[in-house]
Amino acid sequence: MTLSQLRTFALVVRLGSLRAAAAELGVSEPAVSAAVAALRSELGDPLFVRAGGGIAFTPGGRRLAVHAEEIVGLADQARREVAETVTATRSLRVAATADFGEHAAGALLDAFTRRLPDCEVDLVVLEGADLADALARRVADVALGPRPAAGDSLDAVPFLRYQRVLVADSPRAEPLRQVWLTGPAGLEELSEEGRWLAGLPTWPDLVRFPTETEAIDATRAGDGVMLALGHVVRADLRLGTLVRLPLPGTPVQGLWYATVLGRGRASAAARALQEFVTTPGATAAMLAPPGATPSTPRRPPVHVALWS
Incomplete structure (x- = not known):
C-alpha cells in the first residue's frame, strides 16, 4: 500500500463518498476507485459496501481508516518538520x-x-x-x-485557572426564570461550567451570540443573565453596569x-x-x-x- 492510497481512503471515510473524495483531491472518480481497489486486493477485505444510497464500512475498513488517518498525519508532520529545518x-x-x-x-x-x-x-x-x-x-x-x-x-x-460568575444588569433578576446568554459554543459539556449547569434542577434556555462580547452587551441591556468570565467583566462589576447574582455553586471554577x-x-x-x-x-x-x-x-x- 502507498501513502497516496491511504490518503485517498482516509478522505473517502471522512467525506462518505468516492465522488466527494475525488472532487476534494482534484482527480477522477475512477482514480479514487482504483486506489481503493488496490487496498482491497492487498488487504483481502472489501473495506466498504454499498448501502442505502451510500457506503457502509466493514470492521476492517473502519480499522484501516484509523491507521490511515494516523499515517497520513505523521507523513504531513514529517514533511512540515523537514521543511522547517530547510527554511528555519x-x-x-x-x-x-x-x-x-x-x-x-x-x-x-x-x-x-x-x-x-x-x-x-x-x-x-x-x-x-x-x-x-x-x-x-x-x-x-x-x-x-x-x-x-x-x-x-x-x-x-x-x-x-478561571472563574465564571453569574451576572445581570440588576440584582432583582431571577436567574432560573431568565434566558441565559452565551457565546457561540454555549456552555460546553466538557467544561466545568457545562458540568455545573447539568446539575441545576431545571435547564435554562440558552441564547447564543456570535461572540461572548456581544452576549455581555446584551446582558448589560437587560436581555438575560450570563455566566461570564470573571476577569472579563471585572470592570463592569466595579462600575455597576453588571451585578453578580447569588446562585449556589457560583462562581464556577475551571x-x-x-x-x-x-x-x-x-x-x-x-x-x-x-x-x-x-x-x-x-x-x-x-x-x-x-x-x-x-x-x-x-x-x-x-x-x-x-x-x-
Missing part, C-alpha cells in the same frame, strides 16, 4: 475553544511569537468535544481549552489546558507553546485588560479561522 521557519497549528479563542488566545499567541519570531501560527476555533479529534488527526498541534477526554494518548498541562499528542509524538514547536503557557509572562498577557497593547509594536504571524 517553524509552523504551529493551534485549536482553541470559542471562549479561549475570543478572550485569551490572541494575547497569548502574540506573546509567544514575540519570543519565537520565526514561528508562524494558525489558529482555528473548535468546539471542546472536537479538540481531541483535531489532535489525533493531526490537523492541530496544540489544543487550548478544557481537557480532552482521550486517556494517555494525549499530554494535557493545566495553565490558567481550568484551561494546553494539550498535545503524548508518547513523544508532539512537535518541538508544540512543546514550546505548551511550556510557554505556564510562564508568568503568558499568564499576564492572557489576563491583561481588553485593549492592552503588547510590549513591542510588531504584529506576529497569527492566522485565525473562526468557529462555526
